[in-house]
Amino acid sequence: MEPVLELQDVSMSFGGLKAVDSLSFTVRENEIVSIIGPNGSGKTTTFNLISGLYEPHSGDILLKGESVAGLRPDLVHNKGISRTFQSLRLFTNMSVLENVLVGMHSVTSAGPFASMLRLPSVRREEKAMYDKAQEILGMFPGRFSGPRQHQPAFSLSYANRRRLEIARALASDPVLLLLDEPVAGMNPAESHEVMEQIRMLREKGYTILMIEHDMHVVGGVSDRVIAMDHGVKIAEGTYDEVANDPQVVEAYLGKRAADATA
Amino acid sequence: MSFDHIMSVTIGGLTVGMIYALIALGYTMVYGVLKFINFAHGEVFTVGGYVAAFSLLAMGIDASTPWLKVAGAIALALVAAVTVPMVLGFLIERIAYRPLRGRSRIIPLLSAIGVSIVLQQLIIIIFGPKPVTIPTLALSSASVSFLGVNVRVLALVIIAVSAALMIGLTYLVKSTRIGKAMRATSQDMEAAEMMGIDTNRTIAFTFLVGSALAGIGGLLVVMYYGSLKYDAGFLYGLKAFTAAVLGGIGNIPGAVVGAIVLGMTETYGVSVDLGFLAWFVVAGLVLGLYVQMVRVPNRRLAHIAADRRTPEYERSIMNVYRLTPYHGIKTLLAERTDALLSVSAVDAVRLMAGNIFLAVLAAVMFINSSARIDTRWQPVIAFVVLMVILMFRPSGILGEAVTEKV
Numbered sequence: 001m002e003p004v005l006e007l008q009d010v011s012m013s014f015g016g017l018k019a020v021d022s023l024s025f026t027v028r029e030n031e032i033v034s035i036i037g038p039n040g041s042g043k044t045t046t047f048n049l050i051s052g053l054y055e056p057h058s059g060d061i062l063l064k065g066e067s068v069a070g071l072r073p074d075l076v077h078n079k080g081i082s083r084t085f086q087s088l089r090l091f092t093n094m095s096v097l098e099n100v101l102v103g104m105h106s107v108t109s110a111g112p113f114a115s116m117l118r119l120p121s122v123r124r125e126e127k128a129m130y131d132k133a134q135e136i137l138g139m140f141p142g143r144f145s146g147p148r149q150h151q152p153a154f155s156l157s158y159a160n161r162r163r164l165e166i167a168r169a170l171a172s173d174p175v176l177l178l179l180d181e182p183v184a185g186m187n188p189a190e191s192h193e194v195m196e197q198i199r200m201l202r203e204k205g206y207t208i209l210m211i212e213h214d215m216h217v218v219g220g221v222s223d224r225v226i227a228m229d230h231g232v233k234i235a236e237g238t239y240d241e242v243a244n245d246p247q248v249v250e251a252y253l254g255k256r257a258a259d260a261t262a
Numbered sequence: 263m264s265f266d267h268i269m270s271v272t273i274g275g276l277t278v279g280m281i282y283a284l285i286a287l288g289y290t291m292v293y294g295v296l297k298f299i300n301f302a303h304g305e306v307f308t309v310g311g312y313v314a315a316f317s318l319l320a321m322g323i324d325a326s327t328p329w330l331k332v333a334g335a336i337a338l339a340l341v342a343a344v345t346v347p348m349v350l351g352f353l354i355e356r357i358a359y360r361p362l363r364g365r366s367r368i369i370p371l372l373s374a375i376g377v378s379i380v381l382q383q384l385i386i387i388i389f390g391p392k393p394v395t396i397p398t399l400a401l402s403s404a405s406v407s408f409l410g411v412n413v414r415v416l417a418l419v420i421i422a423v424s425a426a427l428m429i430g431l432t433y434l435v436k437s438t439r440i441g442k443a444m445r446a447t448s449q450d451m452e453a454a455e456m457m458g459i460d461t462n463r464t465i466a467f468t469f470l471v472g473s474a475l476a477g478i479g480g481l482l483v484v485m486y487y488g489s490l491k492y493d494a495g496f497l498y499g500l501k502a503f504t505a506a507v508l509g510g511i512g513n514i515p516g517a518v519v520g521a522i523v524l525g526m527t528e529t530y531g532v533s534v535d536l537g538f539l540a541w542f543v544v545a546g547l548v549l550g551l552y553v554q555m556v557r558v559p560n561r562r563l564a565h566i567a568a569d570r571r572t573p574e575y576e577r578s579i580m581n582v583y584r585l586t587p588y589h590g591i592k593t594l595l596a597e598r599t600d601a602l603l604s605v606s607a608v609d610a611v612r613l614m615a616g617n618i619f620l621a622v623l624a625a626v627m628f629i630n631s632s633a634r635i636d637t638r639w640q641p642v643i644a645f646v647v648l649m650v651i652l653m654f655r656p657s658g659i660l661g662e663a664v665t666e667k668v
């Protein structure tokens with residue numbers, strides 16, 4: 001399988017703190033790869049590097065063989081990397097539907113004049129956008145139906161906001177989807193539902209890199225798992241391999257506890 | 263006070279208000295995306311007016327020019343009054359603001375004031391310090407009978423054109439691709455970027471639109487008043503900025519509402535008898551009494567913890583707001599009251615003081631009912647109204663665009 005994403009020795013620090021330290025890994029087409037690791041281990045920073053918010057101090061990030069390191073975030077998005085946020089960042093004053101439509105910005109082209117004149121090309125594009133948005137929102141049965149699509153995003157429940165973030169990220173048909181803790185704060189039934197949806201996305205051909213603390217979800221969907229601690233990759237493999245790796249157990253439980261269980 | 267007079271004052275106020283609105287929209291849109299006040303915007307308006315005036319002068323039209331040629335000249339002046347400010351607004355953002363983005367907010371603000379001064383001097387250097395005056399055209403002096411009142415055609419044109427532009431702008435921001443990008447950028451610039459929006463382009467576009475509207479405002483002012491001074495942008499800019507704050511900065515319909523309220527207030531203030539104006543104060547008093555007696559106490563009642571929610575307690579809160587001699591004053595004098603009651607008491611005194619002030623004001627105005635306020639007070643009236651409204655509604659009439667945080 002062709003690699004979609006490739007990180008090569010990527011490092012990034014905040015002041016003296018090495019948030020990401022010589023990190024290398026690959027995500028291949030139609031794979032689901034999960035990143036796990038204790039709080040502050042550099043997972044979100046890795047996502048921010050991939051999506052262009054930060055520029056790596058060294059190393060390179062390749063999307064389908066082409067470097068995207070240090071590229072402006074909107075250009076990274078145009079190249080096909082879309083994401084969700086751990087600390088929800090919906091456009092809360094915009095409606096559910098509008099959030100999804102904004103997600104299509106980079107794959108649409110209507111200019112201001114054409115839009116104001118409502119040229120046929122614009123109407124066609126708007127129609128296509130609307131249909132596509134319905135299709136995406138339809139992946140979350142019963143959550144965003146009918147009038148709910150016109151509610152402002154701030155009126156949504158927490159779990160629905162997380163769902164809407166995924167919908168918005170999918171709107172541009174990304175080559176690579178980055179999910180930052182997609183089930184954080186959800187109850188077991190809700191996270192199970194999201195897990196099913198992630199599986200469904202793989203069936204549709206999406207490639208997904210996901211950060212998640214919920215081991216049920218990580219174990220349930222991942223082809224491969226990468227464990228990080230203090231910015232360093234400490235293990236990589238199948239879920240079972242990584243979950244039983246002594247270094248990973250130690251990172252989560254502390255050294256003494258790890259020795260005790262060994 | 264004849265109906266005719268009221269009618270023509272209303273149309274005059276609306277005309278001025280619409281011009282303020284055209285300028286205010288630029289302030290509010292830029293504030294929406296960048297969260298800072300582009301103080302150079304007033305000068306962009308002046309430049310629009312100057313460019314329009316000089317285009318008309320260059321084409322040598324006067325009262326005797328055939329109307330078709332006048333129409334052509336105005337169309338060309340319009341093109342100039344839109345494009346030059348657009349280029350100017352674009353360059354201001356590019357040169358004076360973009361390099362400073364992300365710095366503390368005072369820095370772009372200083373830069374804006376600097377640009378404003380530079381532009382004003384440039385206008386003097388290029389066009390000279392004397393006001394530019396255009397010849398009286400048949401169009402500028404024409405009037406029609408509207409609801410039985412003689413009204414300047416140009417006033418109706420200004421109102422209609424501005425209203426059309428505002429509807430267009432609303433559509434642009436609400437429904438088009440670039441409008442959604444603008445709203446997304448204004449809410450969370452980083453997230454917008456990561457969703458594929460080129461925020462630099464979006465911001466530049468915002469400046470283009472705001473500057474075009476201000477330029478059209480400049481053209482309309484020149485045609486309406488026949489002349490414009492190099493420092494006109496200062497007062498117009500300040501009033502438009504006031505209007506934007508009055509309506510709720512960052513809020514597009516708010517800017518229009520604020521501008522109309524401001525234009526109406528300053529026009530009514532000096533053009534009608536106190537006896538008539540007093541009715542507005544009476545309306546304010548009715549609203550004030552409603553706020554004091556009903557709205558605020560009900561909001562307070564909603565905050566009472568369930569275990570204290572006895573009818574007596576609720577009644578004493580209500581009594582404080584009505585300041586009935588027994589309960590209200592006793593609460594005020596009591597050394598120790600609980601937090602909610604004492605907060606309510608302070609609140610009630612404040613509201614009541616405001617209402618007494620309004621009542622006295624109305625009475626004084628009724629007594630001097632045939633007097634009028636001197637025109638020199640016009641700017642003062644506008645700012646007093648601003649301060650009073652903001653005292654009671656710090657976020658402006660329609661409020662700042664609400665952003666609910668998780």
Ligand SMILES: Nc1ncnc2c1ncn2[C@@H]1O[C@H](COP(=O)(O)OP(=O)(O)OP(=O)(O)O)[C@@H](O)[C@H]1O
Nearest residue numbers: 014017019037038039040041042043044045046086
């Ligand atoms: N903008 C920033 N400025 C300074 N330090 C930062 C910044 N962002 C993250 N850090 C630090 O970098 C380290 C890694 O943070 P990061 O957010 O990547 O962790 P994480 O693995 O996503 O953790 P969590 O599971 O809590 O989300 C932490 O020590 C954090 O405090």
Ligand SMILES: [Mg+2]
Nearest residue numbers: 043044045086
């Ligand atoms: Mg994180």
